[in-house]
Amino acid sequence: MNECLWCHQKLPLRLTWDWLFSLKPLPQNYICASCLKMFEKTGDKVCPGCGRKQDNMNLCLDCSKWQHDHHLLHNKALFVYQQAAMKEYIEQYKFMGNYQLRRLFQKQIQAAITPYLKKAFTVVVIPVDQETFETRGFNQVCGWLEGIEYQSYFEMKKKYGRQKQSTKTRCQRLATKNPFKYTGPETLKEKKILLVDDIYTTGRTLYYAQEILEEKGADFVTSLTLAR
Numbered sequence: 001m002n003e004c005l006w007c008h009q010k011l012p013l014r015l016t017w018d019w020l021f022s023l024k025p026l027p028q029n030y031i032c033a034s035c036l037k038m039f040e041k042t043g044d045k046v047c048p049g050c051g052r053k054q055d056n057m058n059l060c061l062d063c064s065k066w067q068h069d070h071h072l073l074h075n076k077a078l079f080v081y082q083q084a085a086m087k088e089y090i091e092q093y094k095f096m097g098n099y100q101l102r103r104l105f106q107k108q109i110q111a112a113i114t115p116y117l118k119k120a121f122t123v124v125v126i127p128v129d130q131e132t133f134e135t136r137g138f139n140q141v142c143g144w145l146e147g148i149e150y151q152s153y154f155e156m157k158k159k160y161g162r163q164k165q166s167t168k169t170r171c172q173r174l175a176t177k178n179p180f181k182y183t184g185p186e187t188l189k190e191k192k193i194l195l196v197d198d199i200y201t202t203g204r205t206l207y208y209a210q211e212i213l214e215e216k217g218a219d220f221v222t223s224l225t226l227a228r
C-alpha cells in the first residue's frame with residue numbers, strides 16, 4: 001500500500017473490474033482525493049491564449065499584446081498558480097528539490113499530453129539553467145514526463161544580453177535577449193510542437209522558445225503548463 005505524497009496518509013487501493021481483467025500493472029496513485037481538491041483547477045472558463053482562469057472566454061490583456069507580434073501559444077494550464085497549495089508544491093518540488101514530488105502530478109500532466117501525442121506533436125521541454133540543474137540535480141518538467149517520449153531542443157545560455165535593450169534593433173533584441181540556445185534538429189519543417197513548462201507567468205519564456213522553433217520551420221507551436 002502506498003501513501004499520499006502530500007499528506008502521507010495511506011491511500012486506499014481502488015480496484016476496478018476493468019483493471020482485474022486487464023493485464024496492466026497495479027494502478028499507482030500518489031495523491032489522495034482530498035489533497036487533490038486543495039489544488040484549484042483552471043476549469044472551463046479560461047483565456048484561450050494563456051489558460052488563465054477567468055470568468056469569461058475572452059483573450060486576456062496580456063495575450064492581446066502577445067498577439068501583435070506572435071502566434072498565440074494557446075497555452076493549456078491544469079491548475080491555478082496564485083493559490084496556497086500550488087505555491088507550496090512548486091516551492092518544495094522545484095526550489096527545495098524534493099524529487100519524490102514529481103509523482104504528484106505525473107498522471108494529470110501525462111493525461112493532458114496524450115491527445116497531443118495522438119496528433120503527432122513532438123513534446124519539447126523548457127530547460128533549467130546550469131546552476132539550478134547542478135544544485136537541484138533535475139529538471140522539474142522532465143520529472144513529470146517520466147515514461148513518455150520528449151525532446152530537449154534547448155539549452156540555457158550561460159549569460160545573455162546585458163547591453164541596453166533600447167539601443168538594439170528588434171532583430172538584435174530577439175537574438176541576444178533570448179535565453180535559449182537551440183540544440184535540436186536542423187529543420188523542424190512540418191513539425192507540430194508542444195512545449196511543456198511548469199508555470200506560465202508572463203509567457204515570455206515560452207514565447208522565446210516559440211520564436212526559435214518557428215525560425216527553424218516548425219508549423220505550429222503550442223504549450224502546456226502545470227499552472228498559470
Ligand SMILES: [Zn+2]
Nearest residue numbers: 004007032035
Ligand atoms: Zn493526501
Ligand SMILES: [Zn+2]
Nearest residue numbers: 047050060063
Ligand atoms: Zn491570456
